[in-house]
Amino acid sequence: MKATSLFIITGTSKGIGQALVRLALQENQNRVIGISRSKAEVIHPNYLHLACDLGKIEEIENKLNEIFPEGEFERIVLINNAGVIGEVAHLGKLSNQSIGQVFAINTIAPAILMNAFVKKYAQSKEAEKIVVNISSGAATKAIDGWSGYSASKAALNMLTQAAQVESDLNLSSIRFFAVAPGVVDTAMQQEIRNSSSEDFSSLGKFIGLKENNQLSSPEYAAEKIMYLIGKEAKFKEVIQDVRKF
Numbered sequence: 001m002k003a004t005s006l007f008i009i010t011g012t013s014k015g016i017g018q019a020l021v022r023l024a025l026q027e028n029q030n031r032v033i034g035i036s037r038s039k040a041e042v043i044h045p046n047y048l049h050l051a052c053d054l055g056k057i058e059e060i061e062n063k064l065n066e067i068f069p070e071g072e073f074e075r076i077v078l079i080n081n082a083g084v085i086g087e088v089a090h091l092g093k094l095s096n097q098s099i100g101q102v103f104a105i106n107t108i109a110p111a112i113l114m115n116a117f118v119k120k121y122a123q124s125k126e127a128e129k130i131v132v133n134i135s136s137g138a139a140t141k142a143i144d145g146w147s148g149y150s151a152s153k154a155a156l157n158m159l160t161q162a163a164q165v166e167s168d169l170n171l172s173s174i175r176f177f178a179v180a181p182g183v184v185d186t187a188m189q190q191e192i193r194n195s196s197s198e199d200f201s202s203l204g205k206f207i208g209l210k211e212n213n214q215l216s217s218p219e220y221a222a223e224k225i226m227y228l229i230g231k232e233a234k235f236k237e238v239i240q241d242v243r244k245f
């Protein structure tokens with residue numbers, strides 16, 4: 001069967017990314033390309049996994065032709081979902097490597113993939129084109145211990161807004177969204193709970209969210225994100241939060 005929708009999703013080995021893949025593959029006509037360093041659990045004829053370290057620009061560049069294939073699609077969707085929290089600690093205690101890694105994965109890799117997406121598909125007038133960058137509530141809130149994470153997501157928000165301005169000016173008809181997925185029960189939250197209250201004053205609050213079953217599931221977050229993609233015309237603003245729709 002001819003594939004009608006192409007989804008390119010980063011961070012598909014676990015968490016929200018894995019749930020997005022599973023949901024996308026429920027539709028027979030969807031084809032999914034997933035990217036992460038480790039293998040994805042999903043095995044499906046319409047799923048292609050590409051192993052790539054998004055923290056390394058050269059690795060991304062070498063894979064661009066596989067990440068963004070040629071073909072006739074009714075809809076092409078890029079979801080920049082891969083992200084890292086980095087070392088949870090106050091400035092003065094961070095390693096320079098962690099500072100670089102947070103921005104490389106959370107901001108630079110999405111920027112490179114957006115740049116390549118626009119270059120490759122802006123002229124595909126027939127295809128509906130959507131880019132969803134998975135952001136965070138932390139993008140608009142200063143949180144101690146998360147300086148790099150918050151700043152990298154704030155930069156991602158602005159990158160997304162600027163991309164939409166350009167798309168409108170260039171009549172590329174690409175919709176860009178930066179979406180906060182809520183507080184989701186994934187490995188990233190586990191990593192946050194493993195930090196110390198000295199490095200992160202909100203630690204107790206995050207432990208409480210888990211203990212009181214107040215985290216949403218990756219499946220729930222994925223459903224919300226797919227709803228936004230399916231009904232993009234209903235969403236006028238670039239910056240979105242799944243807790244608001």
Ligand SMILES: NC(=O)c1ccc[n+]([C@@H]2O[C@H](COP(=O)([O-])OP(=O)(O)OC[C@H]3O[C@@H](n4cnc5c(N)ncnc54)[C@H](OP(=O)(O)O)[C@@H]3O)[C@@H](O)[C@H]2O)c1
Pocket residue numbers: 010011012013014015016017035036037038039052053054055080081082083084105134135136137180181182183184185186187188189
């Ligand atoms: N969970 C939350 O409460 C929450 C809240 C707000 C925003 N978010 C955002 O939601 C997105 C997904 O987070 P999650 O909670 O699902 O995280 P997660 O369970 O830790 O999964 C992160 C994914 O990113 C991939 N990744 C990490 N480093 C990578 C690298 N160098 N190269 C390629 N892939 C890499 C991981 O794959 P490999 O390790 O196999 O490479 C994994 O598939 C992130 O952007 C995060 O910032 C999450």
